[in-house]
Amino acid sequence: MTDTVRHIEPAADVLAAFDWELARSWLATPPGDRLNIAFEAVDRHADGPRADTVAMRFLSAAGPPIERTYRQLRDDTDRFAAALGGVGLPRGARVATLLGRVPQLYVAALGALKYGAVYCPLFAAFGPEPVRDRLTLGEVAVLVTTAEAYARKVAPFRDQMPALTTVLVVDAPAPAGTVSWDAALAGAPRRPAGVAPTAPGDAALLHFTSGTTGRPKGALHVHEAVVAHHATAALALDLRPGDVYWCTADPGWVTGTSYGIVGPLTRGVTVVVDAGDFEARRWYEILAEQRVRVWYTAPTAIRMLMRAGDDLPKEYDLSALRHVASVGEPLNAEAVRWGERAIGLPIHDTWWQTETGAIMVANLPGVPIRPGSMGRPMPAVEAAVLERDENGVRLVDGHIRVVTDPEAVGELALRPGWPSMFREYIGDPARYAACFVDGWYLSGDLARRDADGYLWFVGRGDDVIKSAGHLVGPFEVESVLMEHPAVVEAGVIGTPDPLAGEVVKAFVTLRTGYQPDERLRRELIAFGRRRLGALAPRQIAFDQNLPHTRSGKVMRRLLKARELGMPEGDLSTVEAAP
Ligand code: WT7
Numbered sequence: 001m002t003d004t005v006r007h008i009e010p011a012a013d014v015l016a017a018f019d020w021e022l023a024r025s026w027l028a029t030p031p032g033d034r035l036n037i038a039f040e041a042v043d044r045h046a047d048g049p050r051a052d053t054v055a056m057r058f059l060s061a062a063g064p065p066i067e068r069t070y071r072q073l074r075d076d077t078d079r080f081a082a083a084l085g086g087v088g089l090p091r092g093a094r095v096a097t098l099l100g101r102v103p104q105l106y107v108a109a110l111g112a113l114k115y116g117a118v119y120c121p122l123f124a125a126f127g128p129e130p131v132r133d134r135l136t137l138g139e140v141a142v143l144v145t146t147a148e149a150y151a152r153k154v155a156p157f158r159d160q161m162p163a164l165t166t167v168l169v170v171d172a173p174a175p176a177g178t179v180s181w182d183a184a185l186a187g188a189p190r191r192p193a194g195v196a197p198t199a200p201g202d203a204a205l206l207h208f209t210s211g212t213t214g215r216p217k218g219a220l221h222v223h224e225a226v227v228a229h230h231a232t233a234a235l236a237l238d239l240r241p242g243d244v245y246w247c248t249a250d251p252g253w254v255t256g257t258s259y260g261i262v263g264p265l266t267r268g269v270t271v272v273v274d275a276g277d278f279e280a281r282r283w284y285e286i287l288a289e290q291r292v293r294v295w296y297t298a299p300t301a302i303r304m305l306m307r308a309g310d311d312l313p314k315e316y317d318l319s320a321l322r323h324v325a326s327v328g329e330p331l332n333a334e335a336v337r338w339g340e341r342a343i344g345l346p347i348h349d350t351w352w353q354t355e356t357g358a359i360m361v362a363n364l365p366g367v368p369i370r371p372g373s374m375g376r377p378m379p380a381v382e383a384a385v386l387e388r389d390e391n392g393v394r395l396v397d398g399h400i401r402v403v404t405d406p407e408a409v410g411e412l413a414l415r416p417g418w419p420s421m422f423r424e425y426i427g428d429p430a431r432y433a434a435c436f437v438d439g440w441y442l443s444g445d446l447a448r449r450d451a452d453g454y455l456w457f458v459g460r461g462d463d464v465i466k467s468a469g470h471l472v473g474p475f476e477v478e479s480v481l482m483e484h485p486a487v488v489e490a491g492v493i494g495t496p497d498p499l500a501g502e503v504v505k506a507f508v509t510l511r512t513g514y515q516p517d518e519r520l521r522r523e524l525i526a527f528g529r530r531r532l533g534a535l536a537p538r539q540i541a542f543d544q545n546l547p548h549t550r551s552g553k554v555m556r557r558l559l560k561a562r563e564l565g566m567p568e569g570d571l572s573t574v575e576a577a578p
Helices: 012-017 020-025 037-046 070-086 103-115 128-137 147-160 181-186 225-235 254-266 280-289 299-307 333-343 429-433 474-481 518-532 556-563 571-576
Strands: 054-060 063-069 094-099 118-123 142-145 166-169 203-209 217-222 244-247 270-274 294-297 323-326 348-351 383-386 410-414 440-449 455-460 465-467 470-472 487-497 501-510 539-542
Touching: 020 225, 037 070, 037 103, 037 225, 037 254, 054 070, 054 103, 063 070, 070 103, 070 181, 094 103, 094 128, 094 147, 103 118, 103 142, 103 254, 118 128, 118 254, 128 147, 128 474, 128 518, 142 147, 147 166, 166 181, 203 254, 225 254, 244 254, 254 270, 270 280, 280 299, 299 333, 323 333, 383 440, 465 487, 465 501, 470 474, 474 487, 474 501, 474 518, 487 556, 501 518, 518 539
Parallel strands: 054 270, 094 118, 094 142, 118 203, 142 166, 244 270, 244 294, 294 323, 323 348, 501 539
Antiparallel strands: 054 063, 203 217, 383 410, 410 440, 440 455, 465 470, 487 501
């Protein structure tokens, strides 16, 4: 039996020769008109020398670890795909999960891809409103969730979701209008197992993300994205067949899919999944007991570990660790050095977005780190910092201008053409088109590029909030707060927080007759939590004079400047902004 997983080292010669065609040749399916993410992640291993290797190991406080080998995962995902056939799901329809880090989530994700459906993860901590918006916008046809989540977050709005034909619940008893997961899989027709004949350009993954205005954006990715998932998992995360790997990102977000499921499985590693929330001691225990070799985590988690002290990790044997990387928010220089001091390895920052689908900028293994920098563009990725003014990227005669001064700040942009680039914001072609200017994809992030090509994150160019690594769209939060009878208007911003980076803060204007007191503040906090879940504001301030633009929109930029005690800028221009 030959091993189809290449030995790839992020060595200088490999990096120099790298292009997407080479990356394509590293997959098990020969280049052509067929490609399927689930085949590359699972089935290709299931009959080879890796068939009995543990593909996934699920840890939970509820009991002993659950292990699935590549062969078992192939069989599980076959069953789920057959169950989708059993309910008559058309190919290309959308299958969502609203689940914690339980085995069924991974089976549903890979089984849906195998069936030729589009997989859409939803974060389990979303409240009913964010869930409703995403299920309706995404025209989701099959939802896999729990009985409790269904009853509280989906059932009340089900009549608004004509596309939703099937709800599978992974626990018993299945409420009215749902089907039990076990029954659906047991009753699935025994059709010949196999992978749908998807083409590289067929839709595969739908990830919701947030912008400044309007509803969430559904970024659609295609099967060809696996070329980038695989290559970056090898080059930026240094994943080698046989490694034990832990990605702490929740699969409800893009990192947890690209690097919690797809990338690592294509590399033939053992993926550790922990169902629990952050707890410093347990995290060190997992690293030590699982003999984790590669660890992909996030700055908020690192800051929480830093707070737990440098002595704690000394109690654990972390000698298996070979590479540690981070993503999602700025990783400051101190955190990189903490890694060296406390766990014996520096933290390698990486940068990417829901839209890019895979790592675009990284401190690669073996390349000197500049602490505080996001690293350099991945090989085959062309990145630049573009001149910008308050209206966005600066165009001169219709063309963008690249920043050449290493001290100057501009907008981070990428040359389109990498395989995991999003192909659509579903239902919003204008918004998609607006991301591309003069041959560049605009990231919306502000950055600096030093003389050696290292990129330094400066901030976001928009009002979107980053809290504990998760994007929060202020509009989504404002809309829900304004549904409370006491609230006339709301302006939502991120306010600095030592652990989460930013937390969501809402400024609200009250309707006449309501008192801005502690009782109402608590009520609004609770209202937000009930309706929005993880997106809810942590702080509420009353403000009867919210600043507005001339067109009547709340000026979040000004709220933020005031909050930070920064100069408010030239108000005449801000007032005139659309
Ligand atoms: C935004 C994308 C891609 C996985 C995580 C989230 C911020 C991402 C870094 C970094 C500073 C970062 C940016 C980016 N971000 N990585 N290394 N340093 N900021 O994907 O939810 O789409 O968020 O996260 O602002 O635009 P996402």
